Amino acid sequence: MRCAAVLTAAGSGTRLGHALPKALVPLAGTPLVVRAAHGLAASGVVDGVVVTCPGDHLDQVRGLFPGGRVPGTEVPVEVVTGGPTRQASVAAGLAALDDVAPGAGLVLVHDAARCLAGPGLVRRVVAALEDGSRAVVPGVPVADTVKRVLALPDGGEVVVETPDRAALRAVQTPQGFTRDLLERAHRAAADRAGDERTAVSDDAGLVELLGEQVHVVPGEDAALKITTPADLDRAERLLDRS
Ligand SMILES: Nc1ccn([C@@H]2O[C@H](COP(=O)(O)OP(=O)(O)OP(=O)(O)O)[C@@H](O)[C@H]2O)c(=O)n1
Numbered sequence: 001m002r003c004a005a006v007l008t009a010a011g012s013g014t015r016l017g018h019a020l021p022k023a024l025v026p027l028a029g030t031p032l033v034v035r036a037a038h039g040l041a042a043s044g045v046v047d048g049v050v051v052t053c054p055g056d057h058l059d060q061v062r063g064l065f066p067g068g069r070v071p072g073t074e075v076p077v078e079v080v081t082g083g084p085t086r087q088a089s090v091a092a093g094l095a096a097l098d099d100v101a102p103g104a105g106l107v108l109v110h111d112a113a114r115c116l117a118g119p120g121l122v123r124r125v126v127a128a129l130e131d132g133s134r135a136v137v138p139g140v141p142v143a144d145t146v147k148r149v150l151a152l153p154d155g156g157e158v159v160v161e162t163p164d165r166a167a168l169r170a171v172q173t174p175q176g177f178t179r180d181l182l183e184r185a186h187r188a189a190a191d192r193a194g195d196e197r198t199a200v201s202d203d204a205g206l207v208e209l210l211g212e213q214v215h216v217v218p219g220e221d222a223a224l225k226i227t228t229p230a231d232l233d234r235a236e237r238l239l240d241r242s
C-alpha cells in the first residue's frame with residue numbers, strides 16, 4: 001500500500017528562541033525540516049511528503065525542496081500553510097496528501113523537530129502498519145519517576161498518583177495510521193469543542209478517543225524532539241558521534 005507523510009514544520013519555536021521558525025533553523029548547516037524529510041525519504045517506504053510551514057515562509061520552505069522533491073531523491077514534496085496548532089497543521093497536511101501520493105492508504109505524521117529520526121525507525125512504523133496495525137507509535141521507556149499532580153488554588157501542586165513506570169512510554173514520531181482512521185480521527189476532533197481539540201497533543205491521542213487500539217514499536221534516542229537550545233546542542237553531539 002502506498003504511504004504518504006505529513007511533516008509538521010509550522011511551529012514558531014518559541015522555546016528555542018531563534019530568529020527563524022524552528023524548522024528552518026540549521027543543524028550542522030542543514031535546516032531541521034530538510035533533515036527530517038531526508039529521514040523519511042531514505043527509508044524507501046515513503047512515496048510523498050506534505051510539509052506544513054508558517055504562511056509567511058512558504059516561498060522560503062519551497063526553495064528548500066527544488067523541483068518539489070526531497071533533495072537528492074525522487075520523493076515528491078508539497079509545501080502548504082500550517083495552522084495555529086500542531087493539530088490544525090496536520091489537518092492541513094492531510095488535505096494535500098493526494099498531491100504527493102495519490103491514493104495512499106497509509107499516512108505517517110512526523111515532526112520536523114524530530115529531524116534525526118532514522119530511516120530504520122520509519123521502516124519499523126510502516127512495517128507494523130503493513131502487518132495489520134491501524135495505528136502505530138514509536139515509544140521509549142521513561143527514565144524519570146512520573147507523578148500526576150493537582151494544581152492548588154494558591155498556585156502550588158500536590159501529587160495525586162505515581163503511575164507504574166514500567167508501563168509508561170515516551171512517544172515519538174513518525175506516528176503511522178491507516179489513512180481512513182487518521183482522517184476520521186481529525187474529523188471527529190474538528191467536530192469537538194475548542195478546548196478538547198487542543199488538549200490532545202499527538203495524533204495517536206485523537207485515534208485513542210475513537211476507542212481504537214494504538215500499537216507501540218521501539219523508538220530511538222535519535223528521535224528526540226528539539227525544543228530548547230540544549231536539545232539543539234544534544235542533536236549536534238549525536239551527529240558528531242554518527
Ligand atoms: N502550529 C503548529 C505548531 C507546531 N507545529 C509543528 O509540530 C512539531 C512539534 O511542535 P513543537 O516542537 O512544540 O514546536 P513549536 O510549536 O514550534 O515550539 P514552541 O512550543 O516552543 O513554540 C514541530 O515540528 C512544529 O513545527 C506545526 O506544524 N504547527
Ligand SMILES: C[C@](O)(CO)[C@H](O)COP(=O)(O)O
Pocket residue numbers: 086111171172173201202203225
Ligand atoms: C507528537 C509529539 O511529538 C509526540 O511526542 C508531541 O506530542 C508533540 O507535542 P508538542 O507540544 O506539539 O511539541
